[in-house]
Amino acid sequence: MSSNSHVSPEYLAANQGPHIITIITILPSVAFLVVSLRLYTRFVVVNNPSYEDLTIVLALVFSIAMSICQGYQVKNGMGRHIETLELEQGINSLKALFASIMMYNFGLTLTKASIVLQYIRITVESTLRKTCRAFLWIIFMICVMTFLTGIFTCYPVAKFWDDRIPGGCVSKPALWYTNAAINIATDIALIVIPMFIIRKLQLRSFEKYTLGLILGLGGFASIASVLRLKTLHTIAYATDVTWDNPGAATWSAIELNVGIICASLPTLRASFARALPWMFRSTWVSSSPRTRTTYTRRNESVETSRSIGGELIMHQAKEHEYHAPSVMGVRDIPPGRVFEAESRPRPRYTLSRNSLV
Secondary structure, three states, rough: OOOOOOOHHHHHOOOOOHHHHHHHHHHHHHHHHHHHEEEEEEEHHOOOOOHHHHHHHHHHHHHHHHHHHHHHHEEEEOOOOOHEEEEOOOHHHHHHHHHHHHHHHHHHHHHHHHHHHHHHHHOHHHHHHHHHHHHHHHHHHHHHHHHHHHHOEEEHHHHHOOOOOOEEEOOHHHHHHHHHHHHHHHHHHHHHHHHHHHHOOOOOOHHHHHHHHHHHHHHHHHHHHHHHHHHHHHHHOOOOHHHHHOOOOOOOOHHHHHHHHHHHHHHHHHHHHHHHHHHHOOOOOOOOOOOOEEEEEEEOOEEEEEOOOEEEEEEEEOOOOOOOOOHHOOOOOOOOOOEEOOOOOOOOOOOOOOOOO
């Protein structure tokens, strides 16, 4: 990996490192700010934290860890031609690449888990809840698969970063393309599931489309997943690994951090509604500290929605039974009646029927 006297000085001086550092610094910083605002909204504004908040925080931790690994790659020559590097630098860069792949897989899994947990929280339709839970297990099984295949890409493991070691490796292009295809498929599922969540809601068409868009934001990271495919092809067949790797590294950072940001955006409405109430007006605006909830008639089995403290909660009223949530502070609702229940006093600020926190 020593310098080659037959190449130009411009070739040897080329360095993509500063561009990489800019991306892997800005994106996690924006994700950190958005997640911080999400936690403020959930813990302070509406006082309703949940498990999806924990998973998105863990996803952010792995995103930051991935950026640290990528920064270490840059320190050891990523973004420069391999001819300009010492052997030890190239090995250290590939070790950091190995670690960043693990961080990427864990972060992406936790981001998707956070989105699915949010889906489970806002729907009570039995079949859909079971589907979401099954999908959650599928996501975790995919994580285990990608972790094991990532660890044992080469045998022995150290051959991944030091090709001088005797042994062998599986087909990296086949492995990476397979993982990418599975990743894109799960992203598409994250976009499709909200369509089933909102299909029974008694909302106008425009409101259904808006709510579906909000719920499906987390799946839009699939765009970055598709764009990342070309860079995977480049790195899979690269002979100048440290020079060709920046594309895959930066698109991985974009995909993971955009996923975290999009997964958190739907939860921020209550904070924006409190700060800018004039921008978040809708047909369900609370002008008093109490929010009224109407339940369905007998023999109906449809989902209705209520907004309490800026949170959208959907209920399914069935003839045989219905138990009011503890937050309502009311008794069990007998079947066959139409009546209104008043919630406990809440802070005075604008609420929306399609706010999600």
